[in-house]
Amino acid sequence: MRLIVHDLTEEQAKQILPQDDIDTRMIGDNGTIHPCIGCFGCWVKTPAQCVIRDNYGDMGELLSKCDELIFVSKCCYGGYSPFVKNVIDRGISYSHPYFTIRNGEMHHRRRYENHFRLNAFFYGTDITEQEKKTAENLVHANALNLDCQAEKVHFAPTADSFRGEFE
Amino acid sequence: MKIALMNGSPKIKDSASGILLDELKSLRRDDCITEYNFHTPILPSEMNLEEFAQQDAAVFAFPLYVDGIPSHLVNCLCQLEKYLIMHPSNLIIYAVVNCGFFEGNQNRYALEIMKNWCVRCGLKWGQGVGIGGGGMLPGLQGVPVGKGPRKNFAAAMNQLSEHITVGKNAEDIYVSPNVPRFAYKMGAEVEWRQQIKANGLSEKDLFRKL
Numbered sequence: 001m002r003l004i005v006h007d008l009t010e011e012q013a014k015q016i017l018p019q020d021d022i023d024t025r026m027i028g029d030n031g032t033i034h035p036c037i038g039c040f041g042c043w044v045k046t047p048a049q050c051v052i053r054d055n056y057g058d059m060g061e062l063l064s065k066c067d068e069l070i071f072v073s074k075c076c077y078g079g080y081s082p083f084v085k086n087v088i089d090r091g092i093s094y095s096h097p098y099f100t101i102r103n104g105e106m107h108h109r110r111r112y113e114n115h116f117r118l119n120a121f122f123y124g125t126d127i128t129e130q131e132k133k134t135a136e137n138l139v140h141a142n143a144l145n146l147d148c149q150a151e152k153v154h155f156a157p158t159a160d161s162f163r164g165e166f167e
Numbered sequence: 168m169k170i171a172l173m174n175g176s177p178k179i180k181d182s183a184s185g186i187l188l189d190e191l192k193s194l195r196r197d198d199c200i201t202e203y204n205f206h207t208p209i210l211p212s213e214m215n216l217e218e219f220a221q222q223d224a225a226v227f228a229f230p231l232y233v234d235g236i237p238s239h240l241v242n243c244l245c246q247l248e249k250y251l252i253m254h255p256s257n258l259i260i261y262a263v264v265n266c267g268f269f270e271g272n273q274n275r276y277a278l279e280i281m282k283n284w285c286v287r288c289g290l291k292w293g294q295g296v297g298i299g300g301g302g303m304l305p306g307l308q309g310v311p312v313g314k315g316p317r318k319n320f321a322a323a324m325n326q327l328s329e330h331i332t333v334g335k336n337a338e339d340i341y342v343s344p345n346v347p348r349f350a351y352k353m354g355a356e357v358e359w360r361q362q363i364k365a366n367g368l369s370e371k372d373l374f375r376k377l
Contacts, residue, residue, distance in 0.1 A: 035177060035207065035208055035237070035238050035239040036177065036232065036237065036238070037177045037178070038176065038177045038178055038182075038230060038232075038237075040362075043359065043363075043373065044359060044362040044363040044366055044368070044373070045366050045368075047363070047368070047372050047373060047374075047375040048375045048376060048377045049377060058377075060377070061377040064376070064377070076241055076244075076245065076280075077241075077244070077280045077281075077283035077284040077287060078276075078279060078280050078283045079235045079236060079241065079276075079280045080235070080241075081241070082208065082238050082239075082241045082242040082245065083238075085232075085233075085235060085236070085237075085238040085241055086238035086239075088232075088233050088238075089232045089233055089237060089238050091233075092233065096373065096374065097355075097359045097373060098355075098356050098359065098373070099268070099269075099352045099355060099356070105268065105270055105273060106268040106269045106270060106273075106348070106352065107268065111374070111376060112376060128283070128286070130279075130282075130283060130286070131283050134276060134279045134280060134283055137276055137279070138234055138235060138276045138280075141234040141273075141276055142233060142234055145233065145234060
């Protein structure tokens, strides 16, 4: 499965993202997401599942079933937009609470066996060179953390520029 | 000096960010301190933005969430940016980011994002502090500040406090807890096992797959 997490409006999503692709699951902003409250309940109360049961409580499980993860996000200071970051924060049950050493640094152990590819598409009319550098580093850090393969980090002035990228 | 302490943890109490800010506060007894809590994606209702922009310094403290800033705080930063670009301020921004991993430098990209935010808002950047092993801080409240495993954290907060006084830009500081990494790793695993058992589940459940 390909998982696309995006912060586009419904109208933009229809124009830019693939429609009716049975192998693609899209996670967009319907205005109901709750932020992660840092309780670690997804590790010690309802393992592998977020304790907040809104529409975004199964992100860890979804990540375990994907072979490609795509972020389409407004670039905010070299990071993800609040919505896309919220979805990422709500997905930590994908990892196991125990630590392992990866590339000489402490990271979380895998809970699942799947290895997905990670692509990020950042948009914004005036993304600075420093913000691009931060975003690239951030995506690669995410890949190391999730033990997945970072492929490409794209930048464009508008989300519309990404039309056709997901066919 | 007028200093704003900005707690960006979603937790109402016993957050590592709050403990670190308390440590800093105890070093700034002669200053006029205003505290703000950013627990949700909405700016605190009691926050007076005009008053905030007139502070000499603001110190953000927050936990690292997946290599970056927790989403609720990104939301708040976007709201603050809207105000600050219309109301130029001489604020100097400092940030203390703590993560559960041992290495304090894993907070480096969250600090970069804070620096980029300062550029967008036209604010001066002071210094960043990356704290590793922050998750153990709430469990160390019985240990005196600056002693045992808290030694390196206190040294970092002292340095930060000195730089706030001078008001100049300084290199970021990264620290790990004053314990060996293997001991920290083992201690964390014991803690997870205890917590899951306290919730009526077994150790095996930590490995649950859906």
